[in-house]
Amino acid sequence: EVQLVESGGDLVRPGRSLRLSCTAFGFTFGEYSMAWVRQAPGKGLEWVGFVRHKTSGGTAEYAASVKGRFSISRDDSKSIAYLQMNSLKTEDTGVYYCTRDPDLFPWGQGTLVTVSS
Amino acid sequence: DIQMTQSPSTLSASVGDRVTITCRASQSVSSWLAWYQQKPGKAPKLLIRKASSLESGVPSRFSGSGSGTEFTLTISSLQSDDFATYYCQQYKTYWTFGQGTKVEIK
Numbered sequence: 001e002v003q004l005v006e007s008g009g010d011l012v013r014p015g016r017s018l019r020l021s022c023t024a025f026g027f028t029f030g031e032y033s034m035a036w037v038r039q040a041p042g043k044g045l046e047w048v049g050f051v052r053h054k055t056s057g058g059t060a061e062y063a064a065s066v067k068g069r070f071s072i073s074r075d076d077s078k079s080i081a082y083l084q085m086n087s088l089k090t091e092d093t094g095v096y097y098c099t100r101d102p103d104l105f106p107w108g109q110g111t112l113v114t115v116s117s
Numbered sequence: 118d119i120q121m122t123q124s125p126s127t128l129s130a131s132v133g134d135r136v137t138i139t140c141r142a143s144q145s146v147s148s149w150l151a152w153y154q155q156k157p158g159k160a161p162k163l164l165i166r167k168a169s170s171l172e173s174g175v176p177s178r179f180s181g182s183g184s185g186t187e188f189t190l191t192i193s194s195l196q197s198d199d200f201a202t203y204y205c206q207q208y209k210t211y212w213t214f215g216q217g218t219k220v221e222i223k
Contacts, residue, residue, distance in 0.1 A: 035212065037212070037214075044204065044214055044215075044216050044217045045153075045155075045161065045204055045206070045214040045217075046214065047211060047212035047213065047214065050211075050212075061211060063211075064118075097160055097161075101208075101212075102208050104151050104163050104166060104206075104208065105163050105172070107160040107161055107162075107163075108160065109160055110160055
């Protein structure tokens, strides 16, 4: 079964860092670009960024709201995509999802990040 | 950046109603438009991709149309399981989501 599982969410203080993981099952991870999307409590969906598959250079792109603070990477040998979040702000609080780009499917169950003092 | 605007923000309807949600893009996204359904506490569920291509397993009462900057999601006969929030998304240039349309019981 094609599946994505996010992990690493936690309660952190503003200004601190956190790394999320997105582990893939049931497909050849290295053939796909991977995206991260977040959702603040009671709000809509916001694209965070994506990392291209190695054939397309393995580079990443980011939303303006996180550029310079967040970075996305991948380890194809482990079938994991990472979201490194630095200098966290209270407005980064929310559920973080990963999915395949541009397939838009599947989506993981999400992992909750709470940034609060 | 491409902006996506959905209307209405909230829609009150009854079981059996025909429901239409509109999504407008600030510039052409061709047919690179998707629709999702999301229920509380759950991940978004992809309903339609490429503006009108229904995902496997999605009931045929859902349909999508449009191209360029104007798109619609139609539910031909609303069922109790369809009360949820719906989002459009462009994926022509990076990704942008609409603000969502909550379909609630009238």
